[in-house]
Amino acid sequence: MRVGFTGAQGTGKTTLLRRIENSDLGFTVVPSTAREAVKAGFKVNREADRLSQLVTTVSRVALEDNLYRTTRRTVGDRTPLDSLAYTAYQANFVWDATESPFYWDISAGLVQEHMFKYDHIFYFPPYFAPKKDGVRDGDAAYQKVIDGIIKAFLDSYQLSYHTVPNANTEERFAFLTKAVN
Numbered sequence: 001m002r003v004g005f006t007g008a009q010g011t012g013k014t015t016l017l018r019r020i021e022n023s024d025l026g027f028t029v030v031p032s033t034a035r036e037a038v039k040a041g042f043k044v045n046r047e048a049d050r051l052s053q054l055v056t057t058v059s060r061v062a063l064e065d066n067l068y069r070t071t072r073r074t075v076g077d078r079t080p081l082d083s084l085a086y087t088a089y090q091a092n093f094v095w096d097a098t099e100s101p102f103y104w105d106i107s108a109g110l111v112q113e114h115m116f117k118y119d120h121i122f123y124f125p126p127y128f129a130p131k132k133d134g135v136r137d138g139d140a141a142y143q144k145v146i147d148g149i150i151k152a153f154l155d156s157y158q159l160s161y162h163t164v165p166n167a168n169t170e171e172r173f174a175f176l177t178k179a180v181n
Helices: 013-021 033-039 050-071 080-093 101-115 140-156 169-180
Strands: 002-006 028-030 074-076 120-123
Touching: 002 013, 002 050, 002 080, 013 028, 013 074, 013 169, 028 050, 033 050, 050 074, 050 080, 050 101, 080 101, 080 140, 120 140, 120 169
Parallel strands: 002 074, 002 120, 028 074
Antiparallel strands: none
């Protein structure tokens, strides 16, 4: 079973992932490629360049596929759709539009194909403002724009997903457990 979390920064995805990791559900956790990209010296969020976004997207797909092949039961606190949303933001608001199609075409094609591999997608709306943590951007307005892009992609790809409730971690864990069982 392949489970993916999608949503803007600061919506509780990693918190719920940690709860799952400490449970007996038996999922292999897919680590955050954005956090790994930062450790490797790449920029993320509004500072990301084209190569950083492409690396984050491609590495997410590769890591998920590799872990899934060996464990057959994975959960990740991001999907490649999230990376694509941040790429869309950069392409529309930051980068020179004439230089973006190459990176966009690679990312969009890869993400669209990959999103249909999930058995369950959990969408995390921005119920609360994000906190800056060295990777996550703490700007609530930016969070809402990213959320809008993610939601538009979910709808345009006609993906089936569960909307995570505005609840505490244990209630969210119970919601997820019920949905996957």
